[in-house]
Amino acid sequence: MAIIAPSILAADFNNLGKDLEMVNQSEADWFHLDIMDGVFVPNISYGMPVVEAMAKLTKKPLDVHLMIVDPDRYLSVFKNLGAEIITVHFEACTHLHRTVWAIKELGVKAGVALNPHTPVSVLEDILVDLDLVLIMSVNPGFGGQKFIENTYQKIKKLKEMASQMNTQIIIEIDGGVGLQNASLLIEAGANALVAGSSVFGSDSPTKTIAELKAI
Ligand code: DX5
Ligand code: ZN
DSSP states (O other): OOEEEEBGGGSOGGGHHHHHHHHHHSSOOOEEEEEEBSSSSSOBOOOHHHHHHHHTTOOSOEEEEEEOSSGGGGHHHHHHHTEEEEEEEGGGOTTHHHHHHHHHHTTOEEEEEEOTTSOGGGGTTTGGGOSEEEEESSOTTOSSOOOOTTHHHHHHHHHHHHHHTTOOOEEEEESSOSTTTHHHHHHHTOOEEEESHHHHTSSOHHHHHHHHHHO
């Protein structure tokens, strides 16, 4: 049974409160919040005032995925807004070890995200410090894109690395995830799934979440 994290990027922003309440009432585990700066990725999503408003309604952990350059500037801001997990991109951090420890010192779970072209081997010397690795299964920036099949072997390699190092990590997959590939992802070693359009675009988001949870 994996952690299911609906991505709010795919919610109806005209009825955000309603969609947040749906997630509260569902079997989902976390709220996945995608923060994009228009620099690290070619899109801008939503920022602090929106997260602050959301946090007043959300009753489950906020899993904050920062797709921004120089994330160190905003770690404490997101912690204060209620983040329980903060994930930064490997590709956006020159001093990743410093950034990871800055997150941990805030008392927040630390995650590192890898773009599709970044091999899991780059994490060899930081893996023991991490709570979570987010493997991007699409190029970050947009919801509703096609899942990249190479993801399966990255998950397997990462799982192998973690077991060799005797360290427990959450392996979270983000992009193009839905009922069609969830069981293969879990079989490969994923234990957290982000799902945006497959949840919010379905006839019954609550049922889709329950089905993902039941895998
Ligand atoms: C993409 C984001 C994802 C996105 C996933 O850059 O990191 O979290 O919302 O959306 P779907 O599930 O529609 O691919
Ligand atoms: Zn994301």
